[in-house]
Amino acid sequence: MKPILLKNQFNPEAYKVESYVAGGGYESLKKAFTMKPDDIIQLVKDSGLRGRGGAGFPTGLKWSFIPKDPTMQKYLACNADEGEPGTFKDRGIINNDPHLLIEGMTIASFAFGASVSYIYIRGEFVFGARRLEAAIAEAYEKGFLGENIMGSGFSHDMYVHCGAGAYICGEETALIDSLEGRRGTPRIKPPFPAIEGLNSKPTVINNVETLSTVPSIIKNGAKWFAGIGPEKCPGPKIYGVSGHVQKPGLYELPMGTPIREIIFNHAGGIKGGTFKAAIPGGITAPMLVEKDLDTRMDFDSLAAKQSMLGSGGVIVMNNSTCMVKVALITNRFFSHESCGKCTPCREGTTWITQILKRMEDGEGRPGDTAEIERLCGMIFGRTFCPLGDGATMAIRGNLAHFRDEFIYHEEHGRCKV
Amino acid sequence: MLTEEAKKAIKEVMKRYKTKRAAVMPALTIAQDDVREVTAEDMLEIAEMLEIQPVIVNEVAKFYTMYNVQRKVGKYHIEVCHNISCNLLQAERIIAHIENRLNIKVGGTTTDGKFTLSTAECLGSCGTAPMMQINDTYYEDLTETKVNDILATLKSRD
Numbered sequence: 001m002k003p004i005l006l007k008n009q010f011n012p013e014a015y016k017v018e019s020y021v022a023g024g025g026y027e028s029l030k031k032a033f034t035m036k037p038d039d040i041i042q043l044v045k046d047s048g049l050r051g052r053g054g055a056g057f058p059t060g061l062k063w064s065f066i067p068k069d070p071t072m073q074k075y076l077a078c079n080a081d082e083g084e085p086g087t088f089k090d091r092g093i094i095n096n097d098p099h100l101l102i103e104g105m106t107i108a109s110f111a112f113g114a115s116v117s118y119i120y121i122r123g124e125f126v127f128g129a130r131r132l133e134a135a136i137a138e139a140y141e142k143g144f145l146g147e148n149i150m151g152s153g154f155s156h157d158m159y160v161h162c163g164a165g166a167y168i169c170g171e172e173t174a175l176i177d178s179l180e181g182r183r184g185t186p187r188i189k190p191p192f193p194a195i196e197g198l199n200s201k202p203t204v205i206n207n208v209e210t211l212s213t214v215p216s217i218i219k220n221g222a223k224w225f226a227g228i229g230p231e232k233c234p235g236p237k238i239y240g241v242s243g244h245v246q247k248p249g250l251y252e253l254p255m256g257t258p259i260r261e262i263i264f265n266h267a268g269g270i271k272g273g274t275f276k277a278a279i280p281g282g283i284t285a286p287m288l289v290e291k292d293l294d295t296r297m298d299f300d301s302l303a304a305k306q307s308m309l310g311s312g313g314v315i316v317m318n319n320s321t322c323m324v325k326v327a328l329i330t331n332r333f334f335s336h337e338s339c340g341k342c343t344p345c346r347e348g349t350t351w352i353t354q355i356l357k358r359m360e361d362g363e364g365r366p367g368d369t370a371e372i373e374r375l376c377g378m379i380f381g382r383t384f385c386p387l388g389d390g391a392t393m394a395i396r397g398n399l400a401h402f403r404d405e406f407i408y409h410e411e412h413g414r415c416k417v
Numbered sequence: 418m419l420t421e422e423a424k425k426a427i428k429e430v431m432k433r434y435k436t437k438r439a440a441v442m443p444a445l446t447i448a449q450d451d452v453r454e455v456t457a458e459d460m461l462e463i464a465e466m467l468e469i470q471p472v473i474v475n476e477v478a479k480f481y482t483m484y485n486v487q488r489k490v491g492k493y494h495i496e497v498c499h500n501i502s503c504n505l506l507q508a509e510r511i512i513a514h515i516e517n518r519l520n521i522k523v524g525g526t527t528t529d530g531k532f533t534l535s536t537a538e539c540l541g542s543c544g545t546a547p548m549m550q551i552n553d554t555y556y557e558d559l560t561e562t563k564v565n566d567i568l569a570t571l572k573s574r575d
Contacts, residue, residue, distance in 0.1 A: 082541045083538075083539060083541065084539070085500040085501050085502065085538070085539035085543065086501065086502055086539075086543050087539075087541065087543070088541045088542055088543045088544050090541075091541050091542070122541065123446070123481070123483045124483070124537075124540050124541065124550060125541065126553040126554075127553070127554075127555070159433040161433075161442070161443070162442070162443065162446060163442075163481070163483075164442060164445070164446065164481030164482070164483035164484055165481050165482035165483035166480065166481050166482065167538070167539075178442065179439065180436065180438065180439050181434075181436070181438040181439040181440065181441040181442060181467075181477065182438075182477065183476060183477055183480040184480065184481075199435050199436070240543060240544055241544070242502035242505075242543035242544050242546055243501070243502050243505045243506070243543075243546075244505055244506075248502075248543070248544045248545070248546070249544045250544060279501075283500075283501055313543065315501055315502055315505070315543070317505060321505065325504075326501065329499070329500060329501050329504055330501065333500055333501075333538050333539070336538055337538065339480075
């Protein structure tokens with residue numbers, strides 16, 4: 001497949017507006033202005049594009065929830081708070097092709113009538129934030145942002161907002177809180193952001209990859225897009241492969257490419273041993289093992305395997321990997337990133353991490369594994385946002401395949417591997 | 418204390434938002450920029466500029482890990498990712514190596530105030546693991562030799 005989203009990954013000049021325009025950039029925006037906003041929404045609906053941030057919600061449908069009242073202030077917030085361990089795809093777009101995102105955001109904003117948009121980028125991406133700021137300034141200068149863009153009558157302002165080290169701000173309502181200058185803690189839904197989001201106004205929150213896909217849909221049409229990959233979740237997808245593989249990196253492939261092909265063909269196979277397990281979509285996604293390797297990497301196929309596509313960040317582990325340690329690192333992360341709003345998540349993830357720490361240190365006690373399982377039951381479904389659920393999904397996914405390693409730690413005080 | 422330049426930058430960034438309060442995060446980033454610390458005085462001044470209670474500035478500053486609230490860090494703040502992808506590729510060895518080279522433990526600062534070593538959760542650079550961030554810069558595909566070179570370069574700077 002000819003890359004769409006990563007076409008400029010190895011072009012060191014692509015971040016400049018002249019280079020982007022020379023490659024046909026902002027032509028989709030021009031084309032979008034010849035269409036009715038509602039027709040753009042319909043086109044995106046027809047394409048079957050589903051959100052690439054992890055939830056897989058149909059993008060066109062999300063846009064259509066925004067009230068049509070033209071006098072009402074509306075916002076677009078681009079979620080660039082890429083923080084799910086194993087995920088590094090949005091950074092690839094931001095650093096190397098920032099105008100692709102800006103063009104996608106401007107088209108989206110035109111479609112549902114947002115006059116202001118924010119790119120919420122994680123604070124650690126200082127390089128990316130500076131690059132976006134520079135690209136936005138260029139876009140203003142060339143008339144792709146600002147007043148009356150390309151004579152269309154549509155005006156739009158775009159700003160970068162830097163986070164400051166909080167994974168939870170990738171959750172859309174926490175992101176809004178953070179954009180309003182608050183602690184990033186999730187809000188109860190409803191009201192959904194499409195009705196009451198930023199500054200209590202209708203707001204769409206879309207991932208970087210999702211928005212960067214939009215210009216190609218405008219250019220090539222819904223049919224073209226729907227023809228790539230599976231019928232129910234088509235399109236190109238960026239898979240990020242990391243861990244024990246020969247060639248870690250970003251691979252843009254048709255949605256639904258089998259995980260075996262991604263790991264063994266594209267990423268060059270296993271490094272330093274044989275395949276043990278892979279986490280398919282960022283650490284929240286339950287693990288896949290050898291027998292699952294023919295699973296297609298799309299939202300529905302992975303859901304059928306009780307896992308999820310999430311961000312498409314594939315973390316590969318070889319046979320030297322201790323799964324208790326993997327569980328410890330994973331839970332330590334969730335415990336560190338829990339915003340503290342809900343007791344089950346805040347206390348539960350901390351407690352599980354303490355148990356895993358002693359197991360890893362050779363001081364596990366009989367019943368520790370069962371205790372972890374009991375605690376998972378007290379977190380799952382009992383929290384405000386999906387962070388707590390995510391923590392339990394990760395550890396349950398691990399235990400489903402490798403419970404014996406946990407018991408071995410309990411009984412012998414050391415690794416089985 | 419906020420410099421005149423910082424105050425100007427904060428006033429400029431306030432224009433991006435509908436409410437004054439929304440500028441609290443960029444204001445904290447600006448305040449921290451040159452000295453790598455947010456002081457109590459900074460927070461009071463930000464509160465005054467944004468017309469919000471100082472406690473609001475403080476609660477926001479304390480929530481986000483990147484603000485060094487009343488915490489002195491070295492001139493070069495080394496943060497090594499120790500999450501899954503980096504860990505699989507020996508991040509622990511890199512951390513131990515830096516501890517040895519600088520003669521400090523994670524969380525510590527060298528006696529000359531030049532380096533602080535911390536661990537960080539996923540920095541979104543998993544394809545080039547193991548990696549670390551020093552102040553604003555990412556250093557990727559780390560090896561012990563590469564770390565030696567980076568530390569030597571920074572040590573030779575003042």
